[in-house]
Amino acid sequence: MTQQQLADRIGVTRQTVNAIELGKYSPSLEVAFQIADVFGVPLDEVFQYGNSTRSRT
Numbered sequence: 001m002t003q004q005q006l007a008d009r010i011g012v013t014r015q016t017v018n019a020i021e022l023g024k025y026s027p028s029l030e031v032a033f034q035i036a037d038v039f040g041v042p043l044d045e046v047f048q049y050g051n052s053t054r055s056r057t
Helices: 003-010 014-021 029-039
Strands: none
């Protein structure tokens, strides 16, 4: 899937998708869920907050 195709499906610009991929822009929660839905994966497989290797207590 191209950046443009993803952008069209989630209602943002290709430049926004590019910025998200490069880590220059954090998407809204709504956009993050839409991206996860397009790829059929849970949100936490697409986006991670902070250090993903830290232990959770």
